[in-house]
Amino acid sequence: MVEAMIPQFKLGRLLNQDQAGRRIVLLGSIFSQPAILIAERAAFATDITHLSAFAASLAxxxxxxxxxxxxxxxxxxxSHSDPASQRPDLKLNLIYPCTQQHVKKYSQQGLRMVTETPDIYRDHVRPYMQKKREEGRLNWVFNIIEGRKEQEDVIYREHGDEGFLLLPDLNWDRKAMSSLHLLGLVERRDIWSVRDLQRKHITWVKHMREKLLDATVKLYPELDKDQLKLYVHYQPTYYHFHIHIVHVALESGGTQATGKALGLENIISQLEMMQARLGDAGDEAGMADVSLTYHLGEASELWTDIFQPIKEGVVVDVK
Structure with a gap:
């Protein structure tokens, strides 16, 4: 029987590991003939019986x-008779207590492409950002910046008006280099998103880029700078400016796709073009003055409260 060949597989070497470590490609042999074995984690069972027992089954x-x-x-x-011999095969994130916003964010939903003009940003999206910041959802960010949490994870830090720090993203298992994901957080609180970057910030953003790259390859010497990519999200999950640093081989999925991620080098280039066009005048010109196109989930407030009413010709009030 064909299935009897699998136990006969003799490993030669690992050829590849992808999908954030969820699939491996092995080169080996079966009965002295070369063979490739591709192993991929099966999908989670979604019937109510398995889901009800899922949390209790973890060890x-x-x-x-x-x-x-x-x-x-x-x-x-x-489960296993000897828990110490088990290798973790799951990465878990827990949000507790979660909010209705979290429920909407993580629910399956349709997507819409929207174009946010400078006027829409100024009149509708910026007030929405302000409202969200005032709800206190940045406490976890401020805990890191102010030294109360996760300080043992900080890889690099500069203090001051233009300070920033580097630490692992909570979604990375901190093991597989091909799925490396780090996060650069700025200390200043007046830069909420890429929209707040202006021509006068070019030198600072370039400095951050170089320091983030330097710190990453210093900690992980098996990596070169050209194996890393830096991007920002728009719209971001939270309104405090941060930069994602990932391995270039990390499969993009939705979070790095067009309509969500903006390459940091492209942002710098766009600001430099403004500088070349405007000369010494207009240091306040920046990313708030351009239109940005991105996707939104149909359950998000940005869609239901702003862009859907605009599409339908309804007057929008985000206050």
């Missing part, structure tokens, strides 16, 4: 960190 749960309502863990999906 060897190891906390990787906690900050405000967010915690993250490694865990094993199968």
């Amino acid at each position: 060897n749960i190891k906390n990787l960190g906690a900050n405000d309502i967010y915690s993250w863990f490694l865990a094993s999906s199968t």
Whole structure:
């Protein structure tokens, strides 16, 4: 029987690991003939019986960190007589207590492409950002910046008016280099998103880019700078400016796709073009003066409260 060949596979070497470590490609042999074995984690069972028992079935749960309502863990999906011998095969993120905004964000939903003009940003989106910041959802960011949480994870830091720090993103398992994902957080609180970047910030953004790259390859010497890509999200998940640093081989999915991610080098280039066009005048010109096109989930407030009413010709009030 064909299935009897699998136990006969003798490993030669690992050819590849992709999909953020969820698939491996092995080169080996079966009965002295060369063979390639591709192993990919099966999809989770979604019937109510399995889902009801899922959390209780986890073993060897190891906390990787906690900050405000967010915690993250490694865990094993199968029980074993000797828990110490288990290798974690799951990365868990826990949001507790979660809000309705979290429920909307993580729910399956349709997507819409929208174009945010400078006028729409100024009159509708900027007030929406202000409202969200005033709701206190940045406590976990401020915990890091002010030194109360996750300081053992900080890879690099510069203090001051233009200070920033580098640490692992909570979605990375901190093991597979091909899925490396780090986060650069700025200390200043007046830069909420890419929209706040202006011509006068070019030198600062370039400095951050070089320092983030330098710190990453220093900590992980098996990497070269040209194996890393830096981008920002728009719209971002939270309104405090941050830069994502990932391995160039990390499969993009939705978070790095067109309509969500903006390459940092392209942002710098756009600001430099403004500088070349405007000369010494207009240091305040910047990303708030251009139109940005991106996708939104149909359950997001930006769609339901702003862009859908604009599409339907309804007067929008975000106050």
